[in-house]
Amino acid sequence: AQSVTQLDSQVPVFEEAPVELRCNYSSSVSVYLFWYVQYPNQGLQLLLKYLSGSTLVKGINGFEAVFNKSQTSFHLRKPSVHISDTAEYFCAVIGDGGRQGNLIFGKGTKLSVKP
Amino acid sequence: KAGVTQTPRYLIKTRGQQVTLSCSPISGHRSVSWYQQTPGQGLQFLFEYFSETQRNKGNFPGRFSGRQFSNSRSEMNVSTLELGDSALYLCASSLRGGNQPQHFGDGTRLSIL
Numbered sequence: 509a510q511s512v513t514q515l516d517s518q519v520p521v522f523e524e525a526p527v528e529l530r531c532n533y534s535s536s537v538s539v540y541l542f543w544y545v546q547y548p549n550q551g552l553q554l555l556l557k558y559l560s561g562s563t564l565v566k567g568i569n570g571f572e573a574v575f576n577k578s579q580t581s582f583h584l585r586k587p588s589v590h591i592s593d594t595a596e597y598f599c600a601v602i603g604d605g606g607r608q609g610n611l612i613f614g615k616g617t618k619l620s621v622k623p
Numbered sequence: 624k625a626g627v628t629q630t631p632r633y634l635i636k637t638r639g640q641q642v643t644l645s646c647s648p649i650s651g652h653r654s655v656s657w658y659q660q661t662p663g664q665g666l667q668f669l670f671e672y673f674s675e676t677q678r679n680k681g682n683f684p685g686r687f688s689g690r691q692f693s694n695s696r697s698e699m700n701v702s703t704l705e706l707g708d709s710a711l712y713l714c715a716s717s718l719r720g721g722n723q724p725q726h727f728g729d730g731t732r733l734s735i736l
Contacts, residue, residue, distance in 0.1 A: 540722040551713055551727035559722055602722050608679045609654055609720030610668035
């Protein structure tokens with residue numbers, strides 16, 4: 509069975525500092541990975557996706573992620589965060605290598621950016 | 624291009640009642656998926672519809688059901704509501720499901736009294 513583990517439930521960071529949100533996955537089939545962000549009282553917004561190709565994936569709002577097959581990781585990072593990046597971030601994998609359309613989510617990481 | 628629209632945004636029901644939530648996908652998207660989000664269980668997949676057919680189902684009791692119409696709009700129904708059904712219900716659409724990115728609505732917040 510596939511699963512996603514987000515290693516940190518909360519990450520506090522100061523404004524303009526770099527940040528990395530960690531995500532590990534477990535899968536025996538083809539992997540399609542996503543990062544989503546959720547602001548308070550809103551749905552999920554897609555930040556970036558890895559379907560194939562380059563292991564460095566660029567997303568919106570200055571975020572990027574690195575797919576590492578050998579370490580089964582897909583960590584999200586941003587070189588300089590803003591107050592507006594305060595939100596909850598979810599890593600997800602598509603079930604059954606894409607044969608099923610369901611997303612399997614990690615428990616989320618709450619990013620808190622302090623001035 | 625309009626995003627995924629979910630109605631209503633908030634709903635308050637009592638135990639034993641039933642509820643219907645609505646989702647209008649992005650124009651041209653034929654796959655609609657539903658998820659339940661709670662503080663304890665996180666985000667869990669309910670079911671996926673494609674071309675009016677349920678294609679995939681999560682591990683939820685039969686009280687949770689859904690359907691999709693010919694215009695790809697979808698509804699989900701929960702019967703005999705329980706306190707534990709209090710959650711944010713999120714709808715997501717994609718072009719055709721599979722490994723396609725899913726785009727989410729803002730959800731319906733359901734509270735059971």
